[in-house]
Amino acid sequence: MLESFKNFLNSVSSPVTIFTSAVLVFALFVTFPRQATSKPAGLAVLLLVLVFFGIGLTDEHFRTIVSTPDNVPIVGLIFLFGYFTWYAMRKAVINDRRIEKGEPTVEQAETNEKVLVFPYLIFIEFVVALAYAVMLVLWSIFLKAPLEEPANPTVSPNPSKAPWYFLGLQEMLVYFDPWIAGVLLPTFIILGLCAIPYLDRDPAGSGYYSFKGRKPVIIVYLFGFWILWILLILTGTFLRGPNWNFFGPFEVWDVHKVVPLVNVNLSELIFIKWLGVGLPKLWFLREAPGILTVLAYLVIPPAILAKTVFKNVFKKLGAVRYSILVMLLLVMVALPIKMYLRWAFNLKYLVAIPEFFFNI
Amino acid sequence: MKMNIGKFITESQLYKSMFRHGYSTSERDRALSVMTNVFFHLHPVKVRKSGARFGFTWCAGGLSFFVFLTLVVSGILLMFYYRPTVEYAYNDIMALREHVPFGIMRELHRWGAHAMIITVWLHMFRVFMTGSYKPPREFNWVIGVILLVLTMLLSFTGYLLPWDQLAMWAITVGSNMARATPFLGHEGPGAALLSLGGIQLVHAGSDVRFALLGGRFVGAAALLRFYILHCVAIPTAVVVLMSVHFWRIRKDGGISGPL
């Protein structure tokens, strides 16, 4: 019974099913925030996750992966961020409801009331810091820091993994070359984060939890954080085994698992498969379709959006801010787009110019 | 005779020399205890009730700072035992484990580092969800983002120091990405264009990865570089930026609240 359940989970697990179901759950969460942040819904999800972990821990492989010392923080992170996402959204929903009724938000009701830092705030800080310190000490007593064999440059472990907080980036390497996954995307993440306050300047919604008035902004941020960052970290940590092959949660990491390499480039699809003429010799002819596609992706949607869905955004932000915003969004969705292209068409590169290490 | 110990202490010359104010519960005294204490003085005397609530900030920023302080303390203790050379590094860590009874300093430092990353993410998450990055706090958000990056780099540079397989290969995988930096990495797009009279300017011995590791692979030079980055360079930058961060919170009008 349990075995067949685990086998079933293993067989349906794949990057595409996991990613897609996470996106669906995310969509449900932001579409029905009121229901999703109710206590029964919260408890139900918590219970579900606990049951999953409970079942998982009976499995030797799952237990090994999850209790690897450096992976333990990620398990904690799931619960912590799960809870606080729920909690923040819950406060937002409550405030939204109050605003609808014309009442002040929870924060507004107290904002003009001042309290003395000593003892009021110092007390809170002291207690919280104490609890945090106790947590750290207990964690340190019960979980030993790992120390493996001495460093040996001639023996590379398989899989070799970066520290867990960079595993989202390492997971992106499946879909993009290092210059994009390891350099370009991190740069865009940092710049994009820095740009948030200069793109979202609406002073409403500052200093209190709210969702309705800031829906698009919050959805983009939560999607980036949960789906494109945390989910990829989880995949990279728990589900990627030797040779970075994908393994189900209860599937033993077999070094000899063979996964056929069937990925093809866009140029091969077009010139060989569809036109049947063979690849052109010159790289710029060969890659012309891909280069045009990428350029079109970066130019056409901004223009169309500015005239339609983003009309008001364009008016409010002006041309420069608008272009930056759209560029950041396009780069962000480029990741899931490339992922789905891979899953649907085994597409390797849209543009492949190995002559210059320039592959997209 | 009943002696009032509390009174005896608070009225002694010793106590009065340390704390410049009395210990009565008058509003004035409570204000003074913040103003005359260099540590509490990071705070204003009074704050908005909404901003002081745990439910609003989750204390995540404060805890990021707190865990940073614990990392400084445990890190200094570790530095007494650790030598950043290929000959000693691994054995020093091993000795720490074998010879110090009930020692948890290394654990505190390692788990504290993980906890700090998570706490900083949580803090950023809270600041985002309350819209606290909006004017006038834009720039403090930017400083925060830099602190976030530095926090992760601190952890990353520290990861190499035990000099075991886990460390070496995690850093190898991580730093391999730098090879592909456009123009600056020898396997990055555009690097091949940078040549002078047929001589390649960017190659495996001159690109950013080489600068980071001090060599073509993770070896003795990388260990020393990461050690200095980890123990001196990045912490210094973090302390400076944190000072600005905290100062800006005050100048931007304290913890954000609705208008």
Ligand code: HEM
């Ligand atoms: C080492 C990391 C950091 C430390 C020690 C730190 C510390 C703090 C502290 C103590 C506060 C006071 C309020 C609170 O506790 O929530 C605060 C507020 C703030 N932090 Fe940070 N922070 C760090 C990183 C960040 C990051 C990564 C961001 C955002 C990207 C950020 C943006 C802000 C902003 C905008 C405020 C003002 C919030 C408000 O007024 O409500 N900080 N920070």
